[in-house]
Amino acid sequence: ADVKEQLAMIPRPVLDEAKIVKSQSTRSQHRAGPLAVQRPSAARQSDGIFLEFSMWEPVAREHSLVDPSEEPIFSLLISGAMEAMRRMPIILDADATDSSEEAEWECVNVNLSDIRTTEWGKVIGHGLRSVQFHSTLSGELMLCLAYFDPRVQSLRRGEVLPEEDGDTFETSSQGQAWLAAALLEEFKQLLHQGLEAVGVQGATVDVIGRWKRRHLQPGRDFVTESFTLADGRTLSYKQPEGQFSNPNPSCEVHCLEWLCQEAKEAGRVARQSRRSPVLLELHCGGGNNTVAVAPGFGEVRAVEINKKLAEAAEENLRTNNITNTRVIRAASADIDASVYTGCDVVLVDPPRAGLDEQTRTIVARMDQILYISCNPLALAADLEHLREGREVVSLAIFDMFPYTNHVECAVRIRRTQEAVQQAKPTDWKKW
Numbered sequence: 001a002d003v004k005e006q007l008a009m010i011p012r013p014v015l016d017e018a019k020i021v022k023s024q025s026t027r028s029q030h031r032a033g034p035l036a037v038q039r040p041s042a043a044r045q046s047d048g049i050f051l052e053f054s055m056w057e058p059v060a061r062e063h064s065l066v067d068p069s070e071e072p073i074f075s076l077l078i079s080g081a082m083e084a085m086r087r088m089p090i091i092l093d094a095d096a097t098d099s100s101e102e103a104e105w106e107c108v109n110v111n112l113s114d115i116r117t118t119e120w121g122k123v124i125g126h127g128l129r130s131v132q133f134h135s136t137l138s139g140e141l142m143l144c145l146a147y148f149d150p151r152v153q154s155l156r157r158g159e160v161l162p163e164e165d166g167d168t169f170e171t172s173s174q175g176q177a178w179l180a181a182a183l184l185e186e187f188k189q190l191l192h193q194g195l196e197a198v199g200v201q202g203a204t205v206d207v208i209g210r211w212k213r214r215h216l217q218p219g220r221d222f223v224t225e226s227f228t229l230a231d232g233r234t235l236s237y238k239q240p241e242g243q244f245s246n247p248n249p250s251c252e253v254h255c256l257e258w259l260c261q262e263a264k265e266a267g268r269v270a271r272q273s274r275r276s277p278v279l280l281e282l283h284c285g286g287g288n289n290t291v292a293v294a295p296g297f298g299e300v301r302a303v304e305i306n307k308k309l310a311e312a313a314e315e316n317l318r319t320n321n322i323t324n325t326r327v328i329r330a331a332s333a334d335i336d337a338s339v340y341t342g343c344d345v346v347l348v349d350p351p352r353a354g355l356d357e358q359t360r361t362i363v364a365r366m367d368q369i370l371y372i373s374c375n376p377l378a379l380a381a382d383l384e385h386l387r388e389g390r391e392v393v394s395l396a397i398f399d400m401f402p403y404t405n406h407v408e409c410a411v412r413i414r415r416t417q418e419a420v421q422q423a424k425p426t427d428w429k430k431w
Contacts, residue, residue: 003397003407006376009383010392010411019396021254026072028402031247032082033132034146036063039092050090050121053082053131073403076198077135081143081205084194085131088187089121092128120181127211134239137249140204140223141195144241149174152212169214182207182218208241222312227253229260235291236319240308244285248400255410256292258396259370262412263293263345266368269414270344280343280366282332282359283350287313289372291320293347300325301339303332333358340365347372354378360385369413374400376409383411390415 004015035053044052054063068074068082127147134142151161164172170179181187188205195203206223209216221241227249228234235256239245246252263279270277276298284290284302286309294300294317302325304310310329317325328339332348333356340346346366348355352375355363363369364386373379383392394412401407 002405003376003409006380007383007395007409009380009387010395014392014395017395019258019394021251021258021396021398023248023251023399023402025402027075027079028248028250029073030075030078030135030137030249031133031245032074032078034130034144035066035082035132036130037092037128038063049086050088051086051092051125051128053086074133075135076200077139077141077195077203078133080195080198080200081133081141081191082194083197084191085143087194088124088190090125090128091122092125120184120187123177123181124187132242134223134241134245136223136225136239138224138226139200139202140206140225142206142208142220142223142241143191144208144210147209147211149211152214155213157213169211170216175214175216178209179216179218182209182216225249227256229253229292230257231260237286237288237291237316238312238319239286240312243306243308243312246288246400248402251398251400252288255372255396255398255400255408256289258410259289259347259372260292260296262370262394262410263296263347266345266370266412266414267296269368274344277344278342279345279347280340280362281347282363283348284313284327285309285349287316287327289347289349290325291316291322294322294325297345298324301328301343302326303328303330303335303339305329305331332356332362335362344368345370349373350378352378355382355385367415370410371413372408372410374406374408376407379409379411383413386413 004018007015035055037051038054040049040052053066055066057064068079071079074082124145127149128145129148130146132144132146155161161172163174169175191205192203206217206219206221208221223239225237225239225245226234227237267277278299278301279293279297281290281300281302284304287302290300290302290313302313304313304327307329310327313327317327328335340362343366345368346363347370348363349372350359354373354375360382369386371379371382390413392411392413396410398408398410
């Protein structure tokens with residue numbers, strides 16, 4: 001109801017007929033963090049807890065402890081891994097939240113040929129400040145362990161630590177120790193035991209370590225997600241570490257299905273004036289929407305500024321045998337006429353702030369607009385800017401973030417017939 005009030009400029013019949021998709025009440029979130037780590041209380045240590053996870057509460061302006069057994073929103077993969085890490089013999093620094101110990105900082109001195117239980121736990125815990133979790137419906141899990149090392153804070157790009165061998169962190173004594181610990185069979189077994197304890201068998205697990213301008217990856221730095229849509233297609237997506245992907249994949253499937261349906265209708269309308277419609281997609285990310293809707297168009301021009309996401313989009317297009325799409329690495333606001341000229345439909349999935357002025361000007365050139373928004377207020381503001389001579393013909397609301405006030409909205413907008421015929425613009429009150 002609150003969302004519909006925020007989007008009150010949309011015609012009442014469209015609001016009344018809006019598609020509303022509720023999230024799963026439990027296990028819906030496949031991303032968590034970064035969650036800060038801290039040493040447990042003495043009482044918790046006696047219960048076998050070696051580290052605690054905490055989450056920042058913006059209203060209370062403080063961290064609150066996260067107990068995976070009491071957080072039903074996280075996927076089983078994430079809950080199992082969190083509980084496993086809490087009970088691993090990981091030895092955190094004296095105060096895992098204090099980043100002012102520059103004078104006392106030392107590399108962990110470990111004999112690589114004889115890493116024992118307490119030693120690998122000390123290596124994994126030294127400097128550890130937070131952990132980020134990313135799981136998939138397809139049974140894959142990626143953990144990113146973020147570290148603080150005061151020695152690298154003042155280093156400029158390209159500079160190395162005195163103890164680094166050459167310019168490669170993995171050849172340094174600290175890098176070698178961390179890789180040895182992360183690859184240790186006991187560490188991996190404890191993670192898998194935690195997953196098996198919650199009923200997850202045969203999961204693929206990758207662990208990454210990150211320092212400022214440094215990272216170590218014993219295995220992969222991505223997960224692969226798979227979605228099966230109602231039309232029978234199974235889509236596969238590479239999702240790189242540290243890059244955006246939807247945290248609620250089961251709800252995302254419904255969003256993709258709605259988008260494909262609306263894109264098909266937009267393509268049908270466009271075919272009335274040309275045989276093979278062209279789609280312009282702005283903020284395409286890793287190609288999540290691109291892969292799903294591309295078969296409905298003769299050509300797709302997908303724009304993304306982030307290098308890693310643009311590379312992921314190209315790989316995802318190849319994986320899914322999409323050959324009619326060109327990925328253009330650029331800011332949406334900076335593309336020139338050679339990119340958008342000849343396009344019939346535009347698909348936008350902008351950041352939370354909505355469309356910037358330049359991008360909005362480009363979007364306004366199109367007869368049909370597919371707009372996905374994670375912020376109804378920003379969507380409402382953009383709709384007002386795009387109102388003249390247009391009408392909203394379809395609305396969907398997706399509960400991507402259960403137990404919060406945030407939702408994702410999607411609309412299809414088209415130029416009115418009067419505007420197409422260059423007649424008097426439609427009055428705003430007719431929306």
